[in-house]
Amino acid sequence: MTEDIREFAHKVETFIREVVIPYEKDPRRDSHGPSDELVMELREKARAAGVLTPHIRPDGTHLSQRDTATVLRKTGLSLLGPVACNTMAPDEGNMFLLGKTASAAQKQRFLEPLVAGRARSAFFMTEPAEEDGAGSDPSMLKTRAELQGDHWVINGRKAFITGVKGAKIGIVMANTGTPEKLAATMFLVDLPNPALKIDCVLDTIDNSMPGGHAVITIENLRIPHDQVLGSPGEGFKLAQVRLSPARLSHCMRWLGACIRAQEIATAYACRRRAFSQLLIDHEGVGFQLADNLIDLQQAELMIDWCAGVLDGGSLGTAESSMTKVAVADALFRVADRCVQVMGGTGVIRDAIVEQVFREVRAFRIYDGPTEVHKWSLAKKIKREHLKAVARGSA
Structure with missing residues (x-):
């Protein structure tokens, strides 16, 4: 560990212990997680303290995984810490994915608001178990996307989608192949969208993530081709x-x-x-x-x-x-x-x-x-x- 990372991790820890921990009794949270009002208030304080999105440098490059471990461990000292510092799931993973695979235009539109802490995101992969959808086995993916002109049209159901309530950015996984030959593709989506209906937010054992975990119905969601992440079939x-x-x-x-x-x-x-x-x-x-x-x-x-x-x-x-x-x-x-x-x-x-x-x-x-x-x-x-x-x- 370099001295710079050591000092920065100490700065993050000081912020968590002195600023974030006093918020742990704040009533602006329910059984599904902290409210967006609380999230944004904490992020403003993190921004002022210079510890917002601490795993990504000002030039947009990512810390090494070892340095990330040092910093993210400090944000975890409070269950509100990852929320405040913008290191929580699924946003942290989505930022990493977009940083590695998105086009320049996609990064400007979808990644920059995430890094800046102005938006939350959701990752739509898991599907309802009672419908034999994808979970630990992604090859069971049932959500379908079909190319119609210059748009993809997506239909399906998703479950345990973390943070979708209140999210502004989504990454949807769908099958663009055939029922016999699966070809998964990822699509970038602006949220909320009327074609994405939140059926319910599940009452789960955990409640640290804003928006909770939702069951979603996707009905005729139209996505332009330039919002495919990577290429079709690369999901x-x-x-x-x-x-x-x-x-x-x-x-x-x-x-x-x-x-x-x-x-x-x-x-x-x-x-x-x-x-x-x-x-x-x-x-x-x-x-x-x-x-x-x-x-x-x-x-x-x-x-x-x-x-x-x-x-x-x-x-x-x-x-x-x-x-x-x-x-x-x-x-x-x-x-x-x-x-x-x-x-x-x-x-x-x-x-x-x-x-x-x-x-x-x-x-x-x-x-x-x-x-x-x-x-x-x-x-x-x-x-x-x-x-x-x-x-x-x-």
């Missing part, structure tokens, strides 16, 4: 560009949140007395905090390792799967122990450790459930073993 290829960095940035942010939960649980255990001594002096409590320290350190090392792989130019598909599994499961253990250490005060609705527990539990599913990543890794193990056997018999 899955472009998704790979976004995939690993987005998985990893989730790990970065939630690591910061769990570091905060550990701080709160530690402070509680070091002041609360029971059975004639401080809680931390009881092995049943102290050892849980010690286990947390180990899990947090291992999570940080996994993130750093995967970031190094991505910085080396690799897509890091397997490495990001391993990291996502290891970090999500480790951070869930950390959050769970923090709740347990704090007892009844740890399960009070909207206590920080309670909020972190809910968010991190959802993280074990979002961006691919643990089991799907392990299944993918097992396929890789088998494939490499068979190749090794073939080489040995050749």
